Amino acid sequence: MRLVRCLIAFVAVAGFFRLFPLFHVVRLESAAGQAATVFDATQFAETFWTGKLLPSARSSSVDAAVLLPAIQADAAAARKKYSHGAVLGDTYFYFVSGSGRVTSVSDDEVSLRVTKGGHDAEVSIQTGLVFGDALRDGSGMLNPGDFPDSQNFNDISAALDHIAESRVIPALRKQAKIGATVFFAGCAEVDDESTDLKPLKVIPIQTALQ
Amino acid sequence: MKHPLNKLAAIPALALAALCLTPSVWADGKQKIAVVVSTMNNPWFVVLADTARDRAIELGYDATIFDSQNDTAKEAANFENLIAAGYSAVLFNPTDANGSIVNVRKARAAGVPIFCIDREINATDAAVAQLLSDNYAGCVKLGQYFVKTVGQTGTYVELLGLVGDNNTWNRSKGFHSVVDRYPGLKMVAQQSGEFDRAKGLEVMESMLQAHPDINAVFCGNDAMAMGAYQALLAAGKADQVKVFGFDGADDVLKLIAAGKIEATGMQFPKTMARQAAEFADEYLKGKRDFPQKVPVAVQLVTHDNVANYGDYGKK
Numbered sequence A: 001m002r003l004v005r006c007l008i009a010f011v012a013v014a015g016f017f018r019l020f021p022l023f024h025v026v027r028l029e030s031a032a033g034q035a036a037t038v039f040d041a042t043q044f045a046e047t048f049w050t051g052k053l054l055p056s057a058r059s060s061s062v063d064a065a066v067l068l069p070a071i072q073a074d075a076a077a078a079r080k081k082y083s084h085g086a087v088l089g090d091t092y093f094y095f096v097s098g099s100g101r102v103t104s105v106s107d108d109e110v111s112l113r114v115t116k117g118g119h120d121a122e123v124s125i126q127t128g129l130v131f132g133d134a135l136r137d138g139s140g141m142l143n144p145g146d147f148p149d150s151q152n153f154n155d156i157s158a159a160l161d162h163i164a165e166s167r168v169i170p171a172l173r174k175q176a177k178i179g180a181t182v183f184f185a186g187c188a189e190v191d192d193e194s195t196d197l198k199p200l201k202v203i204p205i206q207t208a209l210q
Numbered sequence B: 001m002k003h004p005l006n007k008l009a010a011i012p013a014l015a016l017a018a019l020c021l022t023p024s025v026w027a028d029g030k031q032k033i034a035v036v037v038s039t040m041n042n043p044w045f046v047v048l049a050d051t052a053r054d055r056a057i058e059l060g061y062d063a064t065i066f067d068s069q070n071d072t073a074k075e076a077a078n079f080e081n082l083i084a085a086g087y088s089a090v091l092f093n094p095t096d097a098n099g100s101i102v103n104v105r106k107a108r109a110a111g112v113p114i115f116c117i118d119r120e121i122n123a124t125d126a127a128v129a130q131l132l133s134d135n136y137a138g139c140v141k142l143g144q145y146f147v148k149t150v151g152q153t154g155t156y157v158e159l160l161g162l163v164g165d166n167n168t169w170n171r172s173k174g175f176h177s178v179v180d181r182y183p184g185l186k187m188v189a190q191q192s193g194e195f196d197r198a199k200g201l202e203v204m205e206s207m208l209q210a211h212p213d214i215n216a217v218f219c220g221n222d223a224m225a226m227g228a229y230q231a232l233l234a235a236g237k238a239d240q241v242k243v244f245g246f247d248g249a250d251d252v253l254k255l256i257a258a259g260k261i262e263a264t265g266m267q268f269p270k271t272m273a274r275q276a277a278e279f280a281d282e283y284l285k286g287k288r289d290f291p292q293k294v295p296v297a298v299q300l301v302t303h304d305n306v307a308n309y310g311d312y313g314k315k
Helices: A001-019 A030-034 A042-054 A064-074 A075-082 A150-175 B002-023 B043-058 B072-084 B101-109 B135-150 B168-179 B197-210 B222-234 B250-257 B269-284
Strands: A093-105 A109-116 A119-127 A180-188 A199-208 B032-037 B064-069 B090-094 B114-117 B127-135 B155-159 B185-192 B214-217 B243-244 B263-266 B293-296 B298-300
Touching: A042 A150, A042 B114, A064 A075, A064 A093, A064 A109, A064 A119, A064 A199, A064 B114, A093 A119, A093 A199, A109 A180, A109 B101, A119 A180, A150 A199, A150 B168, B002 B032, B002 B298, B032 B043, B032 B072, B043 B064, B043 B222, B043 B269, B064 B072, B072 B101, B072 B197, B101 B114, B101 B222, B114 B269, B127 B135, B127 B269, B135 B168, B135 B214, B135 B263, B135 B298, B168 B185, B168 B222, B185 B197, B197 B214, B197 B222, B214 B222, B222 B250, B250 B263, B250 B298, B269 B293
Parallel strands: A119 A199, B032 B064, B032 B090, B090 B114, B114 B127, B127 B293, B155 B185, B155 B214, B214 B243
Antiparallel strands: A093 A109, A093 A180, A109 A119, A180 A199, B263 B298
């Protein structure tokens, strides 16, 4: 009788754990798949760069020949009309493209003179180390509200900066000879208008010798 | 015998009475807004909380500050109390990006809208809006200035903030995104000072014993920068070690002007707090379309431009 009770109890316990197991055994590959759901900023940046930023470099950016005279005429009005960026505060960004003649080359920048319709302005294409959020925020295509953890959003900045440094800037350094005409598209951060607009400092996402 | 329908007829009357007694609208006709702040043991957060409360009062609400004392349990108790007391909205400075989510969800379930200020929660479907300093960008600027003033070689230590707070890591990552590109700059120690001045002093003292020859210290907030500076002063090393903070606290601005501290990142607590109160007011008046995250730009403050800043903002 006692044996039967034990048997019944054993079956009941076994049945319970069959229905509600304490742990699951899964294949390593599927466990790795779960781990892969962790945000991959490098992959995101790559997809954003090739899928959105580059294709919109000409179509969604403002023409430097329009922007630079607009800034010279009225920086506040130009900001209101053409910039992207923080809702509160002094920092903002421009997504800009255009062509200019190389006037000087240094370790950290290539200076271009943009001329159109009697207007004439200088733009500085940054060719040193790239830091900050200009490439992430400059186009206005990424919304911080789409990223629950801002650390992920910030990791995108670092990944985009790396792409510009490793792919775009080395090519520009080779192309940029004084007197050459260069097409550029990129993003500029304006933090202090007294220094950052004179000239506008653009981190390149695309350049080409013309 | 009374008819059962008589009891049913009493229900609307009771509901009306309950509605009249509900404390979200008080006898003076004002709705109540709660300001829940991570700590009042730091002048910067006092400014944040006081400004939020004062703006809410200006907008016609009764407003009360709840101090969570950097304790998630205390914060949870604050939320229990304010929900039970019938507050209409909460201007919220969380203690923990993950740990505070449950409190926001609880308030939301009770119909109380939450507006996060300065610190975020790791969820975009709980608070109505989050007004957040761009800590990463601010510390990129600090990192660039650090390299400019310390140079491309040297040793330094870092005082981190609260390890559960995203601001801690956004600041640290922004700073390191720059400084780590210079292999001659070596970080010899990194430890949490919990955003606290006394703790910052204590940690700096022990770091100085282990690393007496450092060139600089990067602090995740100004309270720790003040503590670190105090430790350096006591050790006779205030002229040897460059101090960098973050917040834009008035006492640090004074030391920057005096050439004792190198730089800080000016957050704009008053701007954020006022905007949060205005968002809450708009929400309570019917608006529902708010951006989930509102970045607030941070400005680099150095000896060159410190005259332009003061009173937790730009003059």
